[in-house]
Amino acid sequence: MSDEKRAPVSAAERQMWTTWVRERAVRALPPEKLLPDRQPAYVSSWIYVFGVATIAALIVIVVSGMVLGLKGPTWWHISSLGRFFNSIHLWAVELFFFAMVVHLWGKFFMAAWRGGRARTWVTGAITFLVAIGAAFTGYLSQQNFDSQWIASEGKDGLNSVGIGAFFNVANFGQMYTFHVILLPVVVVALVVWHVLLVRRHGVVPPYPARVKAATASRPAAEEGSAP
Amino acid sequence: MSADSRTPDDSAPWPGPFVRYDLVKELVIALVVVTALTVALTILFSSPDDPPTTIQSWARADPGDFVATAVTELDGTSEIAEYGPPYNHTPDATQKIGPLDLQSAAGVNIPIDTANDFVLGPLKTIPGNRRLTAALAAYEGSPPTVQKAWSEEFTAALEKAESPGGVAAILPRAHYNPVAPMMAALLGLAQSGGLDGDLLASDHTFYQTNYTKPLLFLSGGGYFEERAEGQHLLGTQWGMMNETGSYPGQVWLWLYTFWYQIEPFLESPNADALIFALMGVLSLAFICIPFIPGVRTLPRHLGVYRGIWRDHYREVED
Numbered sequence: 003m004s005d006e007k008r009a010p011v012s013a014a015e016r017q018m019w020t021t022w023v024r025e026r027a028v029r030a031l032p033p034e035k036l037l038p039d040r041q042p043a044y045v046s047s048w049i050y051v052f053g054v055a056t057i058a059a060l061i062v063i064v065v066s067g068m069v070l071g072l073k074g075p076t077w078w079h080i081s082s083l084g085r086f087f088n089s090i091h092l093w094a095v096e097l098f099f100f101a102m103v104v105h106l107w108g109k110f111f112m113a114a115w116r117g118g119r120a121r122t123w124v125t126g127a128i129t130f131l132v133a134i135g136a137a138f139t140g141y142l143s144q145q146n147f148d149s150q151w152i153a154s155e156g157k158d159g160l161n162s163v164g165i166g167a168f169f170n171v172a173n174f175g176q177m178y179t180f181h182v183i184l185l186p187v188v189v190v191a192l193v194v195w196h197v198l199l200v201r202r203h204g205v206v207p208p209y210p211a212r213v214k215a216a217t218a219s220r221p222a223a224e225e226g227s228a229p
Numbered sequence: 230m231s232a233d234s235r236t237p238d239d240s241a242p243w244p245g246p247f248v249r250y251d252l253v254k255e256l257v258i259a260l261v262v263v264t265a266l267t268v269a270l271t272i273l274f275s276s277p278d279d280p281p282t283t284i285q286s287w288a289r290a291d292p293g294d295f296v297a298t299a300v301t302e303l304d305g306t307s308e309i310a311e312y313g314p315p316y317n318h319t320p321d322a323t324q325k326i327g328p329l330d331l332q333s334a335a336g337v338n339i340p341i342d343t344a345n346d347f348v349l350g351p352l353k354t355i356p357g358n359r360r361l362t363a364a365l366a367a368y369e370g371s372p373p374t375v376q377k378a379w380s381e382e383f384t385a386a387l388e389k390a391e392s393p394g395g396v397a398a399i400l401p402r403a404h405y406n407p408v409a410p411m412m413a414a415l416l417g418l419a420q421s422g423g424l425d426g427d428l429l430a431s432d433h434t435f436y437q438t439n440y441t442k443p444l445l446f447l448s449g450g451g452y453f454e455e456r457a458e459g460q461h462l463l464g465t466q467w468g469m470m471n472e473t474g475s476y477p478g479q480v481w482l483w484l485y486t487f488w489y490q491i492e493p494f495l496e497s498p499n500a501d502a503l504i505f506a507l508m509g510v511l512s513l514a515f516i517c518i519p520f521i522p523g524v525r526t527l528p529r530h531l532g533v534y535r536g537i538w539r540d541h542y543r544e545v546e547d
Binding site: 037038039040041042043044045046047049051054055057058059061062066078079085086088089090092093094096097099103108110111112113115116117118119120123124127128131134137138141144145146147148149150151153154155158159160161162163164165166167168170172173174175176178203204206207208209211212213 | 238239240241242243245246247248249250251252253255256259260262263264266267268270271274275276277278279280281282312314315323324326331332334335336337338339438439440441444445447448453456457460462464468472473476477479480481482499501502504505506512515516517518519520525526528529531533534537538539540541542544545546
């Protein structure tokens with residue numbers, strides 16, 4: 003329904019929490035901004051593909067992980083179908099990190115935090131670090147020699163700074179819970195937040211073009227233009 | 230001659246031209262392409278699944294290494310016995326970051342008594358072995374100095390013996406050493422698979438998901454490490470970022486693993502803690518790039534952005 007057709011919000015309605023949340027959400031991200039059908043003409047490089055490729059890989063990871071989760075952690079060792087889905091899961095993770103790293107480098111070279119977009123960078127960077135944890139606990143949950151060895155090696159790093167006392171890599175139950183629920187929820191939530199920030203602030207514009215010195219009229223406070 | 234003219238506000242609405250852009254279509258196409266790629270990679274390469282090492286497979290494949298490790302667990306000289314927190318209170322065993330001892334601060338949350346948990350406890354579950362019962366009584370009834378002497382004597386004999394079964398013949402016959410029958414019984418228990426179950430179910434509950442004890446026992450032996458070395462998984466072989474076979478593994482851990490390959494970390498007794506701290510600082514810096522003067526403006530000087538937006542610049546500058 004358009005704004006023109008919507009009935010005006012009364013004072014009583016404005017005091018409702020639901021109204022307050024809806025008004026703020028729509029004001030921050032109106033539908034045409036949330037799902038735009040136009041983009042600035044500069045959004046025409048292949049580098050932009052890697053952000054959406056990261057999300058696509060994440061979807062494949064989640065779906066294949068759900069299939070593996072449905073049958074339990076030992077299924078893929080004894081079933082060729084299980085092995086197939088485990089392999090899908092593994093290669094989707096590899097593609098996820100590949101696409102994400104290219105995306106991050108691309109955004110670094112664009113200085114994509116300019117113009118009030120620092121939170122977009124920060125959420126992306128934290129997503130990368132949390133995803134490393136999600137993958138690490140996945141390797142620990144495989145129940146094979148890789149899991150044993152990674153746990154044996156990984157415990158020393160974690161123990162040395164006190165984390166191992168609470169995050170025990172040899173405790174399969176704990177690692178599995180982190181891998182299938184806790185960390186994926188955080189990763190997905192961060193990705194959603196990141197995408198909403200991108201939609202809200204738009205894609206960072208290019209640095210200004212070079213023009214002849216005689217016509218260059220505006221000196222810049224470069225440091226001041228950062229977030 | 231040219232110069233940069235700069236946009237004073239990068240948050241301002243884009244004043245230039247817009248083009249049609251179908252985000253949903255792009256996502257669907259990306260999903261189809263990524264799915265096709267993962268299926269292709271799956272068909273071509275599958276995924277690695279080397280079976281785990283069990284206490285049983287270790288004791289059968291290399292009984293000498295198993296017994297030699299078990300003796301160190303018994304006399305408290307193994308790596309885990311002397312590890313410190315979170316497993317035990319061994320003094321001066323922790324890693325530090327300068328004066329900061331986070332390992333001690335976290336405390337002993339996963340208590341492991343290697344003698345009781347790995348050796349004596351499992352041996353007491355073996356029924357109907359009077360020789361073992363007598364050996365256990367003799368061992369536990371003796372002072373630590375005598376226990377240590379027995380272990381050392383047994384270890385010396387084990388090094389000379391061709392197999393653990395030959396140790397008894399080498400041991401001095403002038404006095405009784407209960408470690409020999411204890412180790413013989415433990416080896417039998419391990420080779421039967423019973424020790425795997427004992428270590429897993431040592432807290433006497435039916436359901437089990439915690440493999441800390443069997444894994445720590447395994448990690449003390451040379452057999453486990455040799456298997457990892459054969460699969461290029463040691464710390465000096467870029468360790469955790471690899472996986473068995475020729476698979477890419479956790480390549481995103483390359484920087485973390487890299488520090489283990491160079492000085493001063495290579496020989497440092499605090500390598501794990503120092504590298505963890507370093508990676509923590511680097512990770513924080515990575516997150517905070519937009520706020521770090523000099524770094525946040527680096528992309529402008531690198532100029533890679535001109536390649537990314539080359540169509541835009543060609544159009545504007547022409």
